[in-house]
Amino acid sequence: MRFHILKQSEKEQIENLLKRQFGITKIPGILLTQTSEKIFLFQGEFNEKQIKKLSETALIEKIGIYFAKIIEDKQKEKHIRLSIEATQVLKNQITKNIFELNKEQAEKWMMGQELYIKTGKKCFLIMKYKDDFLGTGKASEEKIGNYIPKTRRLKSKSLVK
Amino acid sequence: MKQRKIPELKPLFKERMQNLLSKNDYKKYLEILKILPVKSIRCNTLKISIERLKEKLKAKNWEFSQPFKEHSEIIIIKSELEPGELGRSLEHVLGYYYIQEIASMLPVLVLNPKENELILDLCSAPGSKTTQIAAKIKNTGTIIANEVSLGRIKILASNTERCGVTNVIITKKDGAKLCKRLKESNLKFDKILLDAPCSGEGTLRSSYRTYKMWNINTIKQMSRIQKRLFEAAFEILKPQGEIVYSTCTHAPEENEEIVNFALEKFKDSIKIEKINLPVKTRQGILKWRDKEYSEDVKFACRIYPQDNNTEGFFIAKFKKTK
Numbered sequence: 001m002r003f004h005i006l007k008q009s010e011k012e013q014i015e016n017l018l019k020r021q022f023g024i025t026k027i028p029g030i031l032l033t034q035t036s037e038k039i040f041l042f043q044g045e046f047n048e049k050q051i052k053k054l055s056e057t058a059l060i061e062k063i064g065i066y067f068a069k070i071i072e073d074k075q076k077e078k079h080i081r082l083s084i085e086a087t088q089v090l091k092n093q094i095t096k097n098i099f100e101l102n103k104e105q106a107e108k109w110m111m112g113q114e115l116y117i118k119t120g121k122k123c124f125l126i127m128k129y130k131d132d133f134l135g136t137g138k139a140s141e142e143k144i145g146n147y148i149p150k151t152r153r154l155k156s157k158s159l160v161k
Numbered sequence: 162m163k164q165r166k167i168p169e170l171k172p173l174f175k176e177r178m179q180n181l182l183s184k185n186d187y188k189k190y191l192e193i194l195k196i197l198p199v200k201s202i203r204c205n206t207l208k209i210s211i212e213r214l215k216e217k218l219k220a221k222n223w224e225f226s227q228p229f230k231e232h233s234e235i236i237i238i239k240s241e242l243e244p245g246e247l248g249r250s251l252e253h254v255l256g257y258y259y260i261q262e263i264a265s266m267l268p269v270l271v272l273n274p275k276e277n278e279l280i281l282d283l284c285s286a287p288g289s290k291t292t293q294i295a296a297k298i299k300n301t302g303t304i305i306a307n308e309v310s311l312g313r314i315k316i317l318a319s320n321t322e323r324c325g326v327t328n329v330i331i332t333k334k335d336g337a338k339l340c341k342r343l344k345e346s347n348l349k350f351d352k353i354l355l356d357a358p359c360s361g362e363g364t365l366r367s368s369y370r371t372y373k374m375w376n377i378n379t380i381k382q383m384s385r386i387q388k389r390l391f392e393a394a395f396e397i398l399k400p401q402g403e404i405v406y407s408t409c410t411h412a413p414e415e416n417e418e419i420v421n422f423a424l425e426k427f428k429d430s431i432k433i434e435k436i437n438l439p440v441k442t443r444q445g446i447l448k449w450r451d452k453e454y455s456e457d458v459k460f461a462c463r464i465y466p467q468d469n470n471t472e473g474f475f476i477a478k479f480k481k482t483k
Contacts, residue, residue, distance in 0.1 A: 029327060044303035044328035045277065051330070057342040058307070058332040062318045065327050084255070085325050088208060110251060131213075132255060151319060152254050 003055070003063060005048045006031040006039075014039065014068070017080040021124055023095030032063055041067035041086065065089075079124055084152060087126050087133035099125040099137065099144065109134060112153040115144040164195045167365075168372040174362070181411060181446070182465075189467040198366045199470060200238040200247055202258040203266060206296045207325045209257040217252055228263075229439040234296070235266060256323040261289045262367065263440075264464050264471040268356055268407040269293040271436050271462075271478050276301040278351035281343075283336045283394055286313030288320035290356055295326040304329045305350075307339050340393035349399040357387045359408035359415050363473025366466060384414040388422050395427055398481040403434070407476045411463070413449035416475040420445060420461050421454040423479060433460045434478040441468040445477070 006014070011031050018024035029043035042064030046054070054060065067086045071079045082090070105115055106129035119125065119139045127134040127144075138145040170178075179187050204214045211233050218225055224239040236258070238247065247253065247260055269290050274280055274297045285291045285306035294304055306321065306329050308314045314333055321329050332339060336355075343349075360379045361371050391406060398404055406423070408415050424431060436442070445461030447454050461477035 041327055042330075043300050044330065045279070045301070046303045046330065053346055054305070054330060054332070054348070057346050057348070058334040058339050060330060061314050061333050062321075062329075062331040064329065065322050065325060085322060088255075088325060089327070110254065132251070134255075152323070154251060154254060155249055 003032045003034060003040075003051070003060065005051065006033065014070075014080065017070075017078060018090075021080060022082075022090075022093075022097055022126060024090050024093040026093065028089075029064070031067065037069050037071075038066060039068045039070065040064045041089065081124055081138070081147060082126070082136045084133070084135040084148070087135055091133045094126050094133075097121070097123060097125050098128050099139070101127060101129040101134070103129075105129075106132075106134065107154065109137070109146060110148060110154040111156075112146055112148045112150065114146050116142060117144055118142065119144065165197065167194055168369055170372065171375055173377055174375050178411065181413075186465075186467065190465065193467040193470065194365055196366070196470075198262060198472060200242065201261060201263045201266075202236050202238060202247065203261050203293060203296075204234040204236060204258055205256055205292065205324050206234055207300055208255070214252065214257055217257070221250070232266075232270065232439065235263060237263075254323075256325055259289060259292055259320070259324060261293070262472050263469070264363065264474040265289055265409070266293060267438055267440070267464065267474060268354060268405050268476050269297065270438060271407075271476050272352055272354050272403070272405045274298050274302075274352055278302045280304045281350045281353045281394070281397070282306045283340070283353060283355050283390065284308065284358055285331075285354075285356075286310065286317040288317040288324075290354060291317065291329060292320055292324040292326055294354070295321070295324065295328060298328070300326065300328045302328060302351075305332060306330070307332045307334060307336060309333065309335050337389045337393040340390075340397050343397050344393075349397050349402070351399055351402050353394050353398055353402070353404040354407075355390055355394050355404060356407045357383075357390055357415070357419075359383050359387070359410040360412055361409055362411045363409040363464075363466070363475075366472055380410075380412045380414050383410075383412075384418060387415055387419045391419055391423050392426060395423065395431070395479075395481065400481055400483050402481050403478060404481070405476065405478050407474060409472060409474055411465070411473050411475070413446060416463075416477075417445045417447075417449065417454050417458045417461060418452065420458045420477045424455050424457055427481075430481055430483050432480045432482050433457045434480055435460050436462050436476060436478055438462065438476075440464065440471070443468070
């Protein structure tokens with residue numbers, strides 16, 4: 001699989017989005033893209049040259065973790081949606097647009113359901129239940145859209161304590 | 162402990178195990194096969210502290226114990242759970258723990274990876290040991306996790322993702338071929354884990370399939386593959402680098418024979434290391450059928466299910482001296 005390692009200027013653009021949306025100022029590690037939208041985070045000690053050399057030796061399937069996706073709205077404005085892991089990695093830096101879930105909401109959220117809650121916001125929100133960071137949702141007028149991947153969903157209720 | 166009915170062991174397998182064990186030991190071995198393995202998890206310290214996970218387990222009313230003082234991340238769940246419950250919890254989904262059999266955690270304890278090291282996990286799917294290494298080295302250094310099967314790579318990638326392993330590069334290639342290419346690129350490793358593909362005799366307690374699949378030809382075939390993998394892997398160790406060879410089988414052709422092969426093949430640059438583990442282990446055997454092995458093979462470890470109420474494993478550790 002072909003990877004593109006983001007240049008410093010490209011990384012700064014991502015950091016600017018994160019700052020605007022969630023107050024995050026610094027991404028610790030290298031960012032890479034696999035497709036045009038999905039961004040991966042690598043915190044190992046291999047540098048760009050070493051990764052390229054390795055890719056000439058073997059087929060690289062994945063580097064680090066899935067971190068975020070860049071989404072363009074109808075007005076061509078860019079937004080960033082963080083993965084569950086990214087919200088956990090960056091949890092100490094998140095200062096705004098956090099939505100605190102109660103037990104019932106957390107269960108529904110982790111089962112992949114949309115939450116019909118009017119937050120008064122139209123933006124991406126970091127979903128949090130007690131001290132657990134549960135990825136990102138998209139608040140619209142009526143609800144919070146769910147992006148929990150099928151493989152990470154809870155199968156039944158009453159599993160959240 | 163609940164007993165259950167188990168499938169009939171194949172006659173040749175029985176005969177081989179009787180040759181490996183004393184009469185009394187063999188009886189204990191048969192008894193433990195009838196008992197379901199304990200439910201064990203490993204706290205993923207990349208995402209949560211052991212103390213916080215314990216609080217969460219208590220809140221679920223799960224009873225547990227930590228059998229090893231020096232490895233408190235290893236936790237045994239003592240409560241009766243519904244089938245699959247361990248894998249369906251929020252804590253599992255969020256990557257706070259990894260479900261892993263205790264014997265399978267031992268090779269990484271032996272590897273003893275250190276922060277900032279460059280580590281190769283040559284046959285890494287499904288990722289139990291890769292995620293364990295990452296936790297040990299706190300996502301520092303770099304782990305190259307290789308796997309030849311695309312289907313198994315998907316499971317590996319999903320597990321490293323769930324556990325938040327950010328220092329891993331996953332590659333897909335035949336293990337021996339990868340090592341040859343890495344040698345050509347002059348890329349050498351501080352540590353290598355060769356948890357080799359094997360006939361899986363040690364997994365009988367958790368896998369009924371192994372009873373049916375067991376076949377002497379598989380053992381012979383695996384032995385050839387394992388030698389090829391070891392030979393290639395040893396070449397890409399840094400001087401003073403260490404390699405851990407492990408299998409989840411009891412077959413000497415896949416264990417002591419590989420250790421003996423390694424000691425003969427690299428006699429000028431290899432040293433087998435003594436292993437200290439927090440479980441009962443037995444020395445590698447020095448004779449099997451018509452073959453006699455080097456005296457140093459005794460430093461390898463056999464882990465039998467009846468000794469620690471685990472699955473069966475085999476572990477050997479080597480240092481490249483120059």
